[in-house]
Amino acid sequence: MMAFSVRLTFHGDLPFFLRSKSARLERQLTERTSVKDIIEACGVPHTEIDLILKDGKPVDFARVIGTESDIDVFPIEAVSVTAFPEKRLQVLNIRKFVADGHLGKLARDLRLLGIDVVYDRHAEDGQLAMISKTEDRALLTRDRRLLMYGSVRHGCYLKSQHPLEQTVQVIKRFNLGSALTPLTRCLRCNAVLEAAEKAKIVDQLEPLTKIYYDQFRRCPECRQVYWPGSHLEKLQKRIEAIRTATMVQAKGKPVL
Numbered sequence: 415m416m417a418f419s420v421r422l423t424f425h426g427d428l429p430f431f432l433r434s435k436s437a438r439l440e441r442q443l444t445e446r447t448s449v450k451d452i453i454e455a456c457g458v459p460h461t462e463i464d465l466i467l468k469d470g471k472p473v474d475f476a477r478v479i480g481t482e483s484d485i486d487v488f489p490i491e492a493v494s495v496t497a498f499p500e501k502r503l504q505v506l507n508i509r510k511f512v513a514d515g516h517l518g519k520l521a522r523d524l525r526l527l528g529i530d531v532v533y534d535r536h537a538e539d540g541q542l543a544m545i546s547k548t549e550d551r552a553l554l555t556r557d558r559r560l561l562m563y564g565s566v567r568h569g570c571y572l573k574s575q576h577p578l579e580q581t582v583q584v585i586k587r588f589n590l591g592s593a594l595t596p597l598t599r600c601l602r603c604n605a606v607l608e609a610a611e612k613a614k615i616v617d618q619l620e621p622l623t624k625i626y627y628d629q630f631r632r633c634p635e636c637r638q639v640y641w642p643g644s645h646l647e648k649l650q651k652r653i654e655a656i657r658t659a660t661m662v663q664a665k666g667k668p669v670l
């Protein structure tokens with residue numbers, strides 16, 4: 415087969431993923447290759463791409479490129495609301511997640527806000543990809559190689575190493591503002607909490623807690639008991655910090 419060249423233009427903040435950081439690249443190919451593989455060979459995981467145009471026309475990830483082409487690649491936030499709405503490559507209304515083993519603080523933040531997040535700090539890459547696929551969960555990670563797995567349909571590359579910024583990024587990316595139900599999920603194991611009668615859990619309580627508190631919730635899975643008190647105050651402060659950070663990032667537009 416004759417060699418042919420593919421010219422790629424990466425829009426929005428996608429050059430962040432490129433080694434050259436320059437938005438335009440040219441690739442010489444000698445065999446027919448899917449557009450997903452061509453783009454990922456440049457360093458950009460497919461989970462970050464919402465629209466691909468080949469010579470001005472939208473294509474999906476599986477499109478095979480075999481001749482000279484101009485490819486435009488757009489991230490989610492760089493596509494105008496009206497451009498090719500039926501050809502978008504990402505699903506944005508995902509409400510379930512799986513976080514990789516390095517993201518314990520992010521997983522805890524999201525659970526604190528009531529978001530369903532599977533997290534096991536010992537999980538391996540293959541397991542994470544499988545959970546993402548079989549349970550239809552978006553994979554949260556800072557490992558772009560993991561996001562390039564063909565089995566990972568939905569995911570998000572976290573740009574920051576800072577848990578608060580990561581939490582804000584996930585809320586914005588998946589538009590979770592209206593889906594938040596703070597303090598309804600177990601921080602340890604992700605199960606939804608249930609109201610618990612004091613009489614049934616009284617033997618799990620410290621003496622002062624027994625005296626001062628009457629309202630309790632319990633995790634049906636790991637049996638952890640939650641009640642109002644100094645611990646809850648700390649959690650509420652964290653929720654407030656996330657809310658403030660999200661508003662600042664939205665330039666004053668509250669999304670929570």
Ligand SMILES: [Zn+2]
Nearest residue numbers: 600603633636
């Ligand atoms: Zn639990």
